[in-house]
Amino acid sequence: xxxxxxxxxxxxxxxxxxxxxxxxxxxxxxxxxxxxxxxxxxxxxxxxxxxxxxxxxxx
Amino acid sequence: xxxxxxxxxxxxxxxxxxxxxxxxxxxxxxxxxxxxxxxxxxxxxxxxxxxxxxxxxxxxxxxxxxxxxxxxxxxxxxxxxxxxxxxxxxxxxxxxxxxxxxxxxxxxxxxxxxxxxxxxxxxxxxxxxxxxxxxxxxxxxxxxxxxxxxxxxxxxxxxxxxxxxxxxxxxxxxxxxxxxxxxxxxxxxxxxxxxxxxxxxxxxxxxxxxxxxxxxxxxxxxxxxxxxxxxxxxxxxxxxxxxxxxxxxxxx
Amino acid sequence: xxxxxxxxxxxxxxxxxxxxxxxxxxxxxxxxxxxxxxxxxxxxxxxxxxxxxxxxxxxxxxxxxxxxxxxxxxxxxxxxxxxxxxxxxxxxxxxxxxxxxxxxxxxxxxxxxxxxxxxxxxxxxxxxxxxxxxxxxxxxxxxxxxxxxxxxxxxxxxxxxxxxxxxxxxxxxxxxxxxxxxxxxxxxxxxxxxxxxxxxxxxxxxxxxxxxxxxxxxxxxxxxxxxxxxxxxxxxx
Numbered sequence: 001x002x003x004x005x006x007x008x009x010x011x012x013x014x015x016x017x018x019x020x021x022x023x024x025x026x027x028x029x030x031x032x033x034x035x036x037x038x039x040x041x042x043x044x045x046x047x048x049x050x051x052x053x054x055x056x057x058x059x
Numbered sequence: 060x061x062x063x064x065x066x067x068x069x070x071x072x073x074x075x076x077x078x079x080x081x082x083x084x085x086x087x088x089x090x091x092x093x094x095x096x097x098x099x100x101x102x103x104x105x106x107x108x109x110x111x112x113x114x115x116x117x118x119x120x121x122x123x124x125x126x127x128x129x130x131x132x133x134x135x136x137x138x139x140x141x142x143x144x145x146x147x148x149x150x151x152x153x154x155x156x157x158x159x160x161x162x163x164x165x166x167x168x169x170x171x172x173x174x175x176x177x178x179x180x181x182x183x184x185x186x187x188x189x190x191x192x193x194x195x196x197x198x199x200x201x202x203x204x205x206x207x208x209x210x211x212x213x214x215x216x217x218x219x220x221x222x223x224x225x226x227x228x229x230x231x232x233x234x235x236x237x238x239x240x241x242x243x244x245x246x247x248x249x250x251x252x253x254x255x256x257x258x259x260x261x262x263x264x265x266x267x268x269x270x271x272x273x274x275x276x277x278x279x280x281x282x283x284x285x286x287x288x289x290x291x292x293x294x295x296x297x298x299x300x301x302x303x304x305x306x307x308x309x310x311x
Numbered sequence: 312x313x314x315x316x317x318x319x320x321x322x323x324x325x326x327x328x329x330x331x332x333x334x335x336x337x338x339x340x341x342x343x344x345x346x347x348x349x350x351x352x353x354x355x356x357x358x359x360x361x362x363x364x365x366x367x368x369x370x371x372x373x374x375x376x377x378x379x380x381x382x383x384x385x386x387x388x389x390x391x392x393x394x395x396x397x398x399x400x401x402x403x404x405x406x407x408x409x410x411x412x413x414x415x416x417x418x419x420x421x422x423x424x425x426x427x428x429x430x431x432x433x434x435x436x437x438x439x440x441x442x443x444x445x446x447x448x449x450x451x452x453x454x455x456x457x458x459x460x461x462x463x464x465x466x467x468x469x470x471x472x473x474x475x476x477x478x479x480x481x482x483x484x485x486x487x488x489x490x491x492x493x494x495x496x497x498x499x500x501x502x503x504x505x506x507x508x509x510x511x512x513x514x515x516x517x518x519x520x521x522x523x524x525x526x527x528x529x530x531x532x533x534x535x536x537x538x539x540x541x542x543x544x545x546x547x548x
Contacts (some may be wrong), residue, residue, distance in 0.1 A: 002111055009108070012118035015183050019121050022176045023103070026125040029172045030099070030281060033165055037288035044292055048299050049308050068345060114445055148540075203494040210490050220548030224477050227541050231473055234533060235495050238526070242498035246505075 063238030067157065077294045078303050080154050084287040091283045105270035113267075117297030122180040124271055128193075128278040130173040133201060134236075136282065140208070141233040144226025154290075156222035157297065159229065160212060161289035165282060167205040173198050193244045200239055204232040329414050330422045337426035340399070347395060351388040351431050352438060358384040359442050370447040377446035378507035380458070384442075385435045385460060386467060386496050390489050392431050394470040396423065397479040397542065406479070407546055415536040416542065424465075424472050424538075434462025448511070455510025462523040463503040469527075469534035470495050476541035480548055499526060 003009040009036045074077035106124035113120035140162035147155035177195050178188050208225045215221035298304050313547055341348055362380050363373060382391035400406040409419055443453050478484030506519035
């Protein structure tokens with residue numbers, strides 16, 4: 001453990017802003033890359049299902 | 060006639076069929092997701108809590124655990140996109156086209172992440188948010204190459220033409236990347252030398268580079284997860300007329 | 312009159328003759344449209360004029376800026392004329408004929424790029440001394456500028472032609488070309504300005520010129536392949 005207290009951990013030796021900003025951005029980019037395809041998938045599945053139902057109703 | 064010997068396992072050949080690729084990806088996804096989660100969480104905790112601070116740069120050094128993996132991933136993602144594009148171009152393999160298309164957005168976001176973390180790291184280290192340093196500049200150019208490929212892909216309406224055209228462009232870019240890197244390095248060098256080289260032992264102590272290695276492997280696993288998610292979407296979208304997709308949708 | 316068409320009867324055209332014929336045709340067609348011919352040059356001049364107006368008319372400062380400004384302007388001027396390289400041939404269908412012909416596409420492409428370069432890159436190189444006087448570039452730098460432009464602009468035309476070939480099927484390819492091609496121009500820009508700066512300070516030029524020559528050699532070998540493939544994709548799509 002390289003920090004003695006939680007406040008020391010948060011301040012990162014005066015570089016807290018930079019470190020935490022980086023990690024927040026990193027987390028955001030990773031989550032974006034996982035959430036976007038998942039949302040796209042549910043949208044796509046719903047759309048394809050609707051199309052399939054339309055085609056089945058009026059052959 | 061002697062039957063041609065198959066050098067690779069059966070499932071590898073099956074990857075060329077969209078249907079099988081969809082199912083194989085579905086089977087591989089959970090494993091990679093768990094690996095990515097464990098490696099990234101472990102790596103981040105280790106990087107933030109246990110890795111020692113750099114004696115010169117202090118705690119801002121911890122940004123390296125995001126900066127280096129994202130930069131490595133941005134570069135290898137381009138390589139994968141170009142190779143997949145070449146496979147699609149030469150053997151007319153639909154799945155390879157889809158892989159190339161799915162690679163581009165992930166690589167572009169990784170390049171953005173590497174640039175942003177580089178800029179943030181630059182503020183405490185060099186004293187300004189942006190420095191025209193050789194490696195940052197090459198990363199910016201890599202991002203431009205990604206944006207070009209994505210712009211071309213979205214500008215062409217026909218899917219197969221778009222895939223072929225972007226494959227040609229990404230191959231041209233692949234040939235150019237070493238030249239760009241060399242010329243930019245020559246133009247200006249301010250950055251510290253590469254952290255990992257294949258031939259030498261890393262200069263930093265083990266408690267610093269082991270978490271970094273964990274993060275790099277974790278990023279690759281995350282890339283695999285994101286790529287397979289996108290690839291499965293792409294397969295569904297393009298194969299929407301196929302019977303198996305209909306069955307799949309009806310069973311849901 | 313009603314003789315059956317027999318491909319054997321037509322004399323086969325040699326490689327050199329094909330190259331010369333394409334070059335001649337392209338030059339003739341371009342010279343017919345004089346306005347399009349001078350547009351890149353006017354653009355080049357205008358961009359150069361903007362810098363003293365926008366930054367500072369002070370001679371010392373401009374002299375320092377000159378190599379980069381001239382090279383960037385040359386780069387943009389080449390890019391501007393790139394869109395029309397295959398456009399008219401695509402519109403009137405002769406591009407398709409060309410791809411269907413048994414002759415190697417690469418050769419024809421080389422001739423077309425050469426014709427394009429003669430009317431843009433070479434012209435820019437010849438105007439460059441005039442521009443360098445306007446920007447107070449020291450006289451020692453002028454040979455370096457001209458040599459670097461002479462070696463660098465063909466590479467720009469070759470790489471730009473890849474972008475033009477990829478976007479020829481699109482209605483609005485103009486902006487897209489710059490997006491695709493500009494990042495690929497960076498090495499030429501770096502070594503070109505490097506050569507001019509070396510010439511101004513009296514350092515030896517051969518290294519830069521050798522690098523520009525290497526880029527040109529690589530481009531001449533690989534770019535026609537990519538252009539040919541890109542044209543086939545664009546036309547069939």
